[in-house]
Amino acid sequence: MVARFFRSRGARKFMANRLAVAAFLVIAGYLLVAGLVWFTGIITLEETLGRIGASYQPGLWGAQRSGKRIEDATFWFEVAQNAADRGDFETARGGVAFYERRLTGELDADEIKARVARGIALAKEVLVVEGFDESASVLPKVDEIDAIVVELFPHPEGWDAFMYGARHVLGTDRQGRSISFRAIYSIKVAVQVGVVTALFAVLFGSFVGAAAAFFGGWIDHAVIWLYSTFSSIPYLVLLSVLVYMFNDTSVDKTLIPLYVAFGLTFWVGPCRVIRGETLKIKELEYIQAATAIGFSRTYILIKHVIPNTAHLMFINASLLFIGAIKGEVILSFLGLGVKSGPSWGIMISQSKAEVVSGFFWQIGTATVLMFVLVLAFNILSDALQDAFDPKHV
């Protein structure tokens, strides 16, 4: 079936479309990243949840305005102070809490406290200056504060420096978590949700639709009733009710409720389309011939009817993939989506508070990553449609 598909005229037409091939490669890239996260754990869930530094750190070059620089420095002072107070250097030095950024081992508790006190005093001096954010006169003091931070928490070197950079390159969210790592980890989540949903919906929907059309009679009526019913329940209500049902069960924290929610609603589309297509195919001569020769009905359905709807399945799958990724954002907003770990939906709905402060790193990162993937899928499904189903409206 697959081989036949790739030898088809449509496949050749598709390959001729350079944009589509590019989109395909982009998608392959995302899949690769997802696979790497999934199988090799280059980014662990733990790393997307752990604090790497101060809250709302801007990306790339870090904070530029004095106020924000002081705020970020204050965070490190607090960490150092707490460690010195409790004599608990293990967490702060061992990189348990902040990965590569570790409290220096060269200073003892009193020396640390003295540095912190100096830093805080400087910070307080700056903060009373009128218009300190724009004022150039405070810059030397702010630079000195930053120098103290570096003294307490030296910049990592070598491989650590690279990881440190990767973690901080796109800034941090409210909990001081790495935006870049969260966004990349979310690729895995998105791909996982998309693949599972699309596969299930297309396979199940297509089979049911084809069978309904092919066998006709009461089976057809039952299937039509079923999909009419499902598609007539307002989408939102169906989803809320489902999540309400799953709530407090052992699968609550997994993605299963999300799959089921999408699966239940998404199979209707392919089912309708494939049913319509099968109605046409059924009347074609070769099917009639096959029946005349005496092949069993089920055999004909599986061997001859369903393979001839493959192009529609591919188109539908890519459309549903988009639907699942975008749907996840809406569900996360409604509090019904992914619950443990990051996802683009969670990142976007968390970023609503930051946009007001002019902090666009999180919403930007999640949107761009999602945009590229969805765009690629849009182009891909267009190209598939052009190539295999040119008459489709």
Place this chain on the structure above:
Amino acid sequence: MWVYILRRILYNIPVYLGILLLVMLALRTKDPVWAFLGKRKSVADHDALEHKLGLDRAFAVQYVLFVGDVVTLSFDQESWGQPGKTANELLGDAIVPSLVITAPALLLSSLISICVGLISSFYRGRTPDRVLVILAVLGMSISFLVYIILGQYFGAFILNDKVGHRIFAVEGYPDSLTPFTWWTYCMLPVAISVIVTMGYDTRFYRAVMVEEGTRDYITTARAKGASKSKIMFVHMLKNAMIPIITRVMITLPFLIGGSILLEMYFGIPGMGRRLILAIRDNDFPVIQAFTAVFAGLYIITNILTDVLYALVDPRVRLS
């Protein structure tokens, strides 16, 4: 024809009954009464209330009674979340705000998309077409939520700040609707909703137009020397009306349902917002009534669409 209509209606009745059954069952997977009771309560309170609300009766009885309510359109159970209001009244209150947003949005996005679709198909394969198609796809690839969050921030807050007076309200809904208050409160959500739907609509209408453009009658008209714009607007548009109407019809139930996200962010007291609040409140009677109404509207438009098809293409009636 009447036989066909009757057949469609009869056919949809079991579908509707099925929806009611599913929704009612799902809403009862948990005890709704516990949710309603306040900070301190006892099992006795629970049982008393359950009895009063008729939730202790057999499910079949509740089902039949509710179907009766739906048939007579009397959702006069008191809301739990908003005591003193019946589900009916809440429905009535919420319909207008939803329509005031969704109807203009549908109208505008359809008009604009049809035009853009026409332009696109007119230039099929050439630069303007390519640009428009790419724009449409780009627009489709951004999440609705991002449009809303950024739209509210830039479209209202920053814009007003820069201009110095209020062009769009950040959120809210006017006490009395006039063109002016409508503009202040509703234009921005409408605009966002138009932008979001335009990508999809444009692509659809372009495909319709392109398809129409390849028909024989166009070739004939062209051969007879009709001008290109006449062909587009007179012949093509007329024949494309069927898919256009169908598309608009399909959107109708969503019109009444409103847009949950827009209504939540822009504080519009419409149906979507009411439903979400009802779900948060575990407002059982309202959820039940709203879902029944939503599904009913959906079914009615389904029937209408079928009938419309049948009017246009008599062959459908026989299948």
Place this chain on the structure above:
Amino acid sequence: MRNRISFFALAAAIVALPIGLAGCPNGGGEGGEGGGGGAAKKSIHLPMRTDGPKSLDPVQGSTVYDNRACSMVYDTLLQYKYLVRPFTLEPNLVEAMPTVSADGLTYTFKLKKGVRFHDDGCFPDGKGREVVAGDVFYSWKRLADEDNKPKSWWLVEDTIVGFDEFKAAQNAAETFDYDAPVEGFKTIDDQTFSVTLKKPVVRFLWLMSMFQLSVVPHEAVEKYGNKFGRHPVGTGPFTMEEDAWVAGKSMVFQKNPTYRDDHYPSADEITDPKDRARGLHEPAGTKLPIVDEVRFTMFVEDQPMWLQFESREIGYTQVPAEYFPQAFVKLTKQLKPEYADKGVQFHSEMLLDFIFRGFNMEDELLGGWDPESRTYDPKKRKLRQAISMAISWEEFNTTFYNGLNVVYDGMIPPGLDGHPADGKAGASYRGPDIERAKKLMVEAGYPNGEGLPTIDYYVNRGGNSPEQAELFARQLKKIGVEINVKLVDFSTLIQTVDNKKAGFFSFAWSSDYPDGENNLALFYGPNEAPSANHFNYKNDEYDKLYEKILSMPSSPERTKIYEQMRDMVLEDAPYCGSMGRERFYIINPWLKNFRPSEQFYTWVKYLDVDDSTRP
């Protein structure tokens, strides 16, 4: 070529249509507002950070939003003093504080003369009638009538002589007779009445300020039936038309023109110098209410609320934790210059909060209650103490609350008798102290968590609680305790706790009234689930002390008993805690006289507006 031009013209015309509609982008003002001519109407616009009240019938209310709305239209006998801290009561509908009989059982009240209900169609000629003693008893009896679906009967349960019997008898009877006598209610004349309690309960006075016990006229209840909650008639400073409330969206209140003689408190009542600095003493003596119209908008999402504040549309906003760094310098907890320069003021207030993680003491694994001997298994106690020692509340505080919360020992929130100095009580098992926690684990028989099954931990799924639960799980892992987080709806959480099925759960308690007794009641044996003792904690000695303090007025002696009780509970560790929130408010320059409080909501009548600084 000609074709192309006409084609574009059409397309352009259609695209331009919405812009043409725009026409008149000038002018401002709220829709439907500003109709009345003449002197400028003083109108203020305030936020409610939720979907708002459910009903304006006081007996049906329970949430703070019901409280806020009811406080606009109704009056209670007593009220909180606006500017006095710690919280103090003053007469509201009554002429003076009630006189109490020597045995502490009978309270005698005298209503102010000439207080009238709102003018409303339910009265003859539409003129509001004068309030009499009978109205008070009528209003309270409505709490007993189950047909009203009252939510707050617990307030007066087992308190007033004959009231519980009245409730039982009337609800069992065919019709609820409001004229039937209650032994403890005595009408002396139209203005004077007395209430007799079953036992001397000091908190009774606090009840007199709770909105659930507001005074309502029977005419309105009879006329409007179950619509009364949407068509309120009271004696309060404001009135509300039925159609001025768009459910879940907005409410508009108008000044009550017949409001009794009530004035802004005198300048020497101010106890907080910061309030004086903000000029809160200036309006002393002004007749209340000051503004003509109050509009509330309900914000379910924080972003629009914040933007509306920044647009100066709404008068103030609570500062949601996510937005704190936006407006404040964290180090100094002062407003950022860009806000301060615009004249924005801020105010912060400690809430009477008790945030904790509770254990079910009847749970086999965590509680170890033996009903035979009425004691707890000491090993289980060690386990609970170990868990408590593993938790770092400071980390929660810095991560989720910008370090603004107060972490403390015991169950009595800051500002009340019985709250330990510096938050540190004698018996303390507050973490983090991983070493000691590990040691306790060994003593409990679970070294490094070996042999300890995974503990189900129940938590409300809303807000950032999934993230909080993640942090919690990580902290407990350090001593080898594994938890399975169950994120559930709030209603499910309550239900599971009430059924004693949750072994370990996250909960918070906001004091109903500012007296530590309210929090100590959470550990009183007879209050066990489904009542407020969610821990099902039982300690006979504790219960005896609790019964004793009920009738004690505030005194150092009582405080000592509070502390003793607090430490008893701490030793048994039926919960891990505690934390209380500090709430920050920022206030736009046009809103005058605002001193926020979340303990009472009668403050709207004191507010004023300065339209010159309003957009």
